[in-house]
Amino acid sequence: MPAPLATELSTAAVLPEGLLYIDGVLRRAEGDRTYDNIGPWTGKPVGIAADAGTLDVEQAIAAARRAFDTTDWSSNHEKRFTLVRRLYDLFEVNRDRLVDIARHEVGAPLVAVNRAQVANCLNSWRDLMDVYPELQWEKDYGVRETSFGKSQRTAHYEAIGVAAAITPWNFPLYVNAEKVVSALLAGCTVILKPAPDTPLAGAIFGELAAEAGFPAGVLNVITASDPAEAGELLVTDPRVDIITFTGSTAIGKHIVRQGAETMKRAFLELGGKSANVVLEDEPNFAQIVAQSILVFHAGQGCAVQSRLLVPRSRYEEAKQILKAAYDAFADKWGHFDDPACSMGPVVSQKQMMRVKGYVDLGVEEGATLLAGGNLRPDKGDGWFIEPTCFVDVTNDMRIAQEEIFGPVLVVIPFDDDEDAIRIANDSIYGLSGGVWSGDRERALRVAKSIRTGTVGVNGGTPINGDLPFGGYKHSGVGRAWGIEGIEEYLETKVIAYPV
Template identity: 80%
Template structure:
């Protein structure tokens, strides 16, 4: 079994700097100097402190963002905005070592996750947004039209939506913070970033580097708080905030949508998933594809992970044997802090670890067979470690097949034919991502086109990049992030018609 080696040096307490608020162009502490502990998932110990914002601090941020939008040229000075966003990106690139330490200690990311999805995907996708920005239209001429016996000239103007409240999760904090902040800034909005309490410094760094880049006061504001709801509730219910963009659980997304309705606020939601990977029986390198389907990257803490593995019943026993061997082979390859080949560390918190374990126990109660894992691993240290876990003999009506666990738990479900696989994949309240593999590309694409999901990989293709729209069907969300489509969501449309 895995144990921490001598090279797996974990951080001592307070290895991270304080996470400060950034309000109206000033990096500062919270009202009254109040702070909360920043807990590291690898050790369960304090790795730093974060400013614990009060309602008065949130009020200051809203006032600053509103003033910066209403009284400055930020929303109309396109060249200035782009230059500052570019400068901020350059500062993030220059501070990659610091950023890596933040996501290691705050999000519990292992090094493979740090250098791929956590950091590289953040910086690369940010650059993608800047690359597609020139495609964004701020004016469109619809030409003249004769109506009621006279000619009207028509033109649309696409204007910044206003003040944006960005509420972000802890799983990929730099990447998701960048999506919301950069999209808002490029389109001329001002923004208040409210991160999850688990990852405050991954948000505070946006304020610190924005100050260094020279952003005008009030354009970017960052609020950290130990209370997961207080600041978010204030942003969602305040009429001075025009738009809410939220990534997180479907339950909280529904609450935000209800609360935002009181002020008819525009709300974009990127929510949960229970995505299916369909491996058809004619897949080339079938054993390799099945083996690589184990759910271990960043401990399964991703909304777009494929946590339901659908395999042909004709090859079900073969698939179970492949998976068992793959999980056994991986048993010593996770939980290593300093191993550059390690893709999986702890989950983010004790609360999350206990939640995942409760689902493991539920799966056993429901009658599924635990093929591998399922144990909390206190032998790995004092952090929040739970084993990579795989269930077989699962039916799609089980809760472990329907509910988002957000941990390293894979459920394996057999299907009879293509129609059955499509039915099972679509039998979910979610529709965020998916996978189809086949030796026949036309067959795979035909299956993929019938899956009710926002993104889907066929034969290993990558459908998620910063120049592509990302989002979900059904209860996986509303609106799109990234790409031109994601930027357009931050714009309002005004049409002017005039007579000569």
């Protein structure tokens, strides 16, 4: 029996109301303002969320500042760890609710839910707790004699202060956990502002923090329908010490400019246009090319490998392999209840039309549409666009240079290893990538030559919660996850005294 399409999705599935969490209190927004939480599968409301305004944001900032300045949160390491672990345990208990949020609010298919959306959120959160004991809070630099005499020198590492976390809609539970948990473990107090499209993935942090017994003001959660207003207030307020942001490079640049007036630290994980390089000596060439089709979570990931680079000598072969792979996948996406489904809708109508605009642009630029490219209203009333692949692409085309953030793969030929490296590096981005070869040393040489933050060689996994993740160039500033991700929220103070 075929898996049910999105059109068979029950409209009775409604998520709980999302509330603000400010100064230890779960509540509605000022004036009881709410907004509809639209489900990507149906295009219809799946719940409502609090719609925060200026006064709500002001109260959240004041609460976070007071909690940092007047309590022992930043200095009581054991207390912090105990509460973060208690919060993690509550997330595990509420795993089914996380699944509902990822499915109905994010639009994630079950394969994505059971990997990056929920499982990876919790696994990576556990990784942060595992590395936390390795953090160094003090470092001895020993005694040194200068013209002023002998001094004993030590460095002390302490929380930077109030952290504002502005997060995206594509993997919201995972990114929210990265920012909230890292900042809390470092000793910061936190204001979480999730994306307007995915408010409940943020609101649940407030709800469960209240249940865990977090001190008032340590964690605050504000949701809002306006994509910019609350973020602008956080970025420009001098009481906020650091902005941690994941999203588009354009918004990241805006945050840096706006925060400069208060010398605010910015920790940014931004866009990508990552290259997957398959060398001609890869023994499983057909398999690797076929599995490169960009379908997982409809290509909505900053680290997806959306440029496939294949040898010119095998380019026609690669086209045939890809055509067969896309044909075989044609009936395997857009199924809400199929546990094997890896691709559903994109998150919103706006995003669907953005992706379709890039498909039309690719045709105008002279690329050949090998597969897909159409909107699919037959899949349901939500935001469906076909898995899409362009061939006969040159790297100077906009579809090869700009982040589409949808299920659109571009395939580019290269002449030799140096040409592949040149094409991979001919991008303003540098977030992720992959290299495949029958000769591991050759693959490692190519990988080391690509200017990017993470590279998987022959299927290796360079993204885990215990590893630093981030990008070169316009893909961001700083590193998330691992010890390095917690250290982003620390300041260094050097103390010396005469001996």
